[in-house]
Amino acid sequence: MGGVLWSLEAATEAKHRLYKRYFDAWWPILLQPSAGTGRSWSKVTFLDAFAGPGRYEGGEQGSPVFTLDRLLTHGAVDRMNLSRERVQLVFIEKRRDRYEYLLGQLHDRFGPLEHLPVRVEVHRGEAGVDSERILTELGAWGQPILGVFDSWGSVNVPLELMRRIAHNRASEVIATFGPNWFSRREDLNSDILDAVFGGRAFWAPAAEVEESDKKWRAWLEIYREALHRAGFNFRLQFKVVPHTGQPLYLVFGTGHEKGVEVMKEAMWSVDKSDGMSFKDPRVRNAVALGQGSLFDDGEVIDPELLTLVQQRLGQGAVSLEQLGQWLLLETSQWRARDAKKAVQDLHGDGRVIIPAGRLTKASVVSLR
Template sequence: MAVPTEIVWERDPHTEAKHTLLRRYMSAWFPIMAKQFRGDGITFFDGFAGPGEYTNAQESSPVIAMEQALRSDVTRYGTQTRLVFVENHRGRFEHLDNLLDARFPPTIRPPGLVMRVHFDECVDCFERVIAEVGGWDGPVFANLDGWGVDADYRVVQRIAQQRSSEVLVTFKDQFFIRFPDGDQKAGERVFGHSHWRNVDQLHTAEKKPFLLDLYRQGLRSAGFEYVLTFEMLDEGGHSLHLFFGTTNKVAVERFKDGLWKVDGVSGQRFRDPRDPNQLSFDIRDPDFTPLESRILELLGERDHNLEELREDALLETIYKKSHVKPAADRLIDRRKVIQVSTGPSYADRVLRLAEPQLFC
């Protein structure tokens, strides 16, 4: 959708899906981190907070964060929980500030909960406003959901340097369509370097995958050991790209658990944007063909045990670890793969690419 000019606008299906994923992940993040970091405290930072509601929905990322932070399984630990929201539109800032005070008045906030709303540009104020609430003493989860080229690499890089911190960055598809045509200053802000300009030498079909992979590499270079990326498509074919950066492998599993809930996510379809040949699929009716192809590709290089294939699926695909064994079993049934050793653990089960057969 186009960048809105009004204070409050209609929530589109992409945003609804994003909120569903964020709520699911935050429902795990807040209690786990509150228990683990009682002495340091935890911080949720929203760099592009918006007005806090929509014309057709009362849910928003700030509201989701506040609701999750106030749950009894979070507050019982007495951990200082800091929520910092930044918005650069005066009208939306005022709307958000008033809305949060009305829906979550100080009387219902526990002593350890600190909430701040700031009118400023994210990149100009993020270090200061997080420092003001003591946020750099503990882990930070940063939600960077801007309108195109708003997620400055300096923000991502600083968050990555913070112990046990994570980032969720959103790009709309128009960014990868318009951006290569030339906003060079925007490119430097997003990627933190000028290497992205090599996109000019590529064919049109190669530009988007190149930029996606470059940004994924950038998150890893910043310090996020694990980077999950996927593309959501609505019924009109409009797409949205999400990048989740973390230093914790378990966090990747938790995030994927939210994605793969059996009820699906707001009618969205998903695919791995790094594979231009992959068709999108509904979580409620998934297509495991790309996973099977990935397994065959890896086994074409060498033998792998099942645990190695599970790790690869977790970290390098849109699929979960639990999807690998059924996929491998199907390949064995079709005589494309053979099992050369077995045992009680996944690491004991070694698979090998089957020799081609003339007759089956």
């Protein structure tokens, strides 16, 4: 069963770096008045459905604590019009001992929760069973929701819940698969997998994959497709590779290009000096160098980017602008502006053809 606390895994620490950057950007986008209309959302809900006890054995903060802390101390807090009616954070924890420990951690760090300028709800429950009911009771539907379904063990969140969030205005989800999920998939309940992936016909092909390096790629792609069927127009899936230990796997779903841009900018703002990186499932042979030095001196090009660009050009010639949009919306970490640098590098090696003259957004690029 395990104790109340556990040690902070390197993969979790790496993931937390990404979360902090993304949440820091997400709050002001939703809560500050729009530059175009001057309006903003009347209610915003953050859901951490696998909240945990709020702390690790080494004293490190868990996601409920650092999420609330960074919101209350955010640099834009004076412009976000925080109120208990407008902003709510929901934390769900299944185990009673961890639920009680989390309550204690939040009270120790922030004092009485009812005195905070935002509403904080801590519930004892199961993510896949209770999330929708709790969101309904809190009046979250019809306004933006960020649902974080971050389980180290089995993923048991029904696709129907993901579908409802996908069709909810300006809402997004993050789902993770722990490092051992793919190797122990055979131990999981097939009925649960039916609910998570939308039916046996959708996940059965991945269950047949034996080679470990192909297995995680197959399952992530199938889950990405499931989120597409649920209604998320844009999905990112990637492997978070820590400096030591096992990686974990993350899928992000959003209905807006802006969400994709913000998530990718969060990736690029994360400190990767210790070798942590993000890897795209479709790249098998390229070696990820870590984005800390990428493009800094105009010479270092990550081979993953070059591999992906060549794969796309292998499907036919496209304009530089179209290539940039493909990188933004269909790859794990690359941005539209990375297309030009990659094309210039590949052209210098004689691997692509570009029109004579200045390389512009309209320039059509093709493989040689």
